[in-house]
Every structure is written in C-alpha cells, then in structure tokens.
Amino acid sequence: MEKKNQVYGIRAIIEAINSDETVDKVFLQKGLQGSLSKELETLIRKKGISSSYVPIEKLNRLTKNNHQGAIASISPIKFHTIEELVEPIIQEKENPLFLLLDQLSDVRNFGAIIRTAECTGVDGIIIPKKGAAPVTADTIKTSAGAAFKIPIAKVDHIKDAVFYMQACGVKVIGATEKTEDTIYQVPLLGPIAIVMGSEDIGISPSVLKAVDYKAKLPLLGEISSLNVSVACGVFLYEVVRQRLS
Template identity: 75%
Template sequence: MKNTDQIYGIRAVIEAINANEPIDKVFIQKGLKGDLSREMETLLRKNSINASYVPIEKLNRLTKNNHQGVVASISPISFLSMEELVEQVAEKETAPLFLLLDQLSDVRNFGAIIRTAECTGVDGIIIQKKGAAPVTADTIKTSAGAAFRVPIAKVDHIKDAVFFLQASGIQVVAATEKTNNTIYDVSFTAPTAIILGSEDQGITPSILKAADHLAKLPMLGSIGSLNVSVACGVFLYEAVRQRMDAIPK
C-alpha cells in the first residue's frame, strides 16, 4: 500500500491523513465518485492538503500499483507548526532569522534556498500548506541534505505567519523591487524574518502591505531581477555580514 514516497488507494490515503503523515499533495482521478472518495476529499479540505484532479493516465505514470484513482506524495521530512518553530527558536540566545516563502513553486529553487539557509544559520523556513513547492527527492538533492537540518513549518496562510512573527517581536522584511530602499538601508541585526515571493508573481500585495520593511537588490544590468534562490542568498549574506559586524571585536 505504501512505498518510500507514495501512498496509493483511497482508504490508505484516509488512514495516512488521520495518522498525520506529512502528505504534500494528493492526485485524484477526474470523475472519481463514491462515499469513500467524498470522505477523503472532506479530510483533504479540513487539513488544507493540496489536491489535484488529473486524468487516469497521470496516476498510471505515478505508480504501477492498483491506485484506485488516488496517489498521495509523502514528504521525506516532518514539518513543525508555526508555534512550535518560534518556541523552539526562542530558547536560543542569538537574534532569530527566519525565511517566509510566499507561493514558491519550483522544487529545485526550494532546495537551493534550504541549502543557503543552512549555510547562513537560518533558524527556520515557513511555507504555506497549499500552493508551496513540496519537499521531494529533487528538493533534498538540491539542498545537499540541508532539508534534514533546517526546521520547516507549514501554515494555512503566510499573512497569518507575518502577524504571528510580528507579535513575537520579529521584524518582517519583504524582498521586492517595489521600493526605493535597498537591502543596505535595512538593519538585519534585530530578530528578522525575510519574505521571498514566487518565481513569476513575487510577493502577494496584501503580504507586502503587512511587512515592516521593503527592500530590494540594486540591479545595475539590463535584466530586472535575479533567480529567487540567488536573491535569497544575497539577502541572507547581508544579514550575516551585519550580524558579524555587530559582534564586539
């Protein structure tokens, strides 16, 4: 019924949801009917689990087993809640540094960001339950195993995470070109969470409005933006530089 990264069959998926397995996404055959499938779909909505309705050919490519119209992908890591992550970090003596990823969808970009986050001492990464890039084998590989070292929390909405962090005394800095301020105008020595947007849409406007600071990278060439994982690295290493400079010599 289950291998290292998949669960297939309606009843098996229902049991996995009830057992709090780290399900990233569920693929459901279009037109699937029946009481059991309706029960599963209700559980998916209740637990904010990503679901896509696909042709049976897609499911047949995902597994050679008797999938009964449903295949779920399982994350190789466990996720924290927002409260668990902040509580865990609160015990440290250094100013916390978080990343918030707003609808980032590319698994390799996600992996590269996790790798950079581990190298720069990021305390945790926060993603949305729906619409975010899943943690797949490609994510793990691109992260060079850092996905097993950096805590990752899932939330229903990134905006809720922003408000929760702000209430916990953590400033929120949005990485966006929609500002005149550069990263060199922002202090990263305080407890900080940096928001990065999706590859094509950037940060959601309502989340931009909620941020404490907006900051951009100075772009001197003709191309208007960097790959999101590269931009993430620049932001994080500016935070590292400022924090190292702030340490008494």
C-alpha cells in the same frame, strides 16, 4: 513524484493521513465518485492538504499500481506548526533569523534556498500549506541534506506567519522590487524574518502590505530580475555581513 514517497489507493491514503504521515499533496481522478472518495475529500479539506483533480492518464503515469483514482505524495521530512518552530527559538536566541517563502513552486529552488539558509544560520523556514514546492528527493539532493537540519513549518497563509512574527517581536522584511530602498539601507539586526516571493509574481500583495520593511537588490545589467534562490542568498548574506560588522 518518487515511487518510494507515494501512497496509492483511497483507503491507504485515508489511513496515511489519519496516522499523521506528512502528506504533501493528493492527486484525485476527475469525476471520482463513491462514499470512500467523499470521505477522503472531506479529510483533505479538514487537514488543509493540497490537492488536484487530474485526468486518469496522469495517475497512470505516476504509478502502474491500482491507484483507485487517488495518489498521495509523502514528504521525507516532518513539518512543524509555526508555534512549535518559533516559540523555542524566540526563548533561546537573542537575534533569531527566519525565512518565509511565499508560494515558491520550484523544488530545486527550494532545495538551494534551504542549503543557503542552513549555511547562513537561519533558524527556521515557513511555507504555506497549499501552493508551495513539496520536499521531494530533488529538494533533498539540491539542499545537500540541509533539509534534514533546518526546521520547516507550514501555515495556512504566509500573511498569518507575518502577523505571528510581528506579535513575537520579529521584524519582517519583504524582498521586492516595489520599493526605493535597497537591502543595504535596511537594518538587519535583532530578531528578523525575510519574505521571499514566488518565481513568477514575487510576494503576494496582501503579504507585501503586512511587512515592516521592503527591500530590493540593485540590478545594474539589462536583465530585470534574479533567480529567487540567488536573490535569497544575497539577502541572507547581507544579514550575516551586518551581524558580523
């Protein structure tokens, strides 16, 4: 966690949340007691902010300041709601392109995907509130600054975003090896959203059941999978290829 992107101290974190700062995650000391800590925990649950209970040693490594058992990481960008992101784009563009990231956890993969998304004309990225890679200085650097150019929204669950997209007339394609269809067999014209899964397990089963189409990349070597940022790039550039043809 970058020092300039952290807030420490229970009361300071409460104030940051109530002031609508974009709090990515709160680290709480295990066994934390007191009315103020209970107030913070209640606020975290109410706002749907990701949190972890950790040993005091971890908090001491994150900062040398008096953290009082709580440290929060603050995102350098402002997140949107899915309605704020999608509705204006749907109204303005005939063939919008969205990217849904289901539990992607590596900040550098996230940054690389943001960079490719911006280069391929993605109109917006949607991530879950909990379990997703935060936007850190490493994310910004890997994205080559694209994180400041492309809007990113947070939702409670990616499945919610899938249903919302479908209700808006957007076709949703899941990138998964659990299909016989390759990306080159799936029509990618019109309003679409592509779902990419996490680095280890891919798209969660509940999300995979909800998508309109499933597509995979043909793998001709002995390695059974691609890095998620590389795979995402191939999917997005197939969208570009079909739309330019």
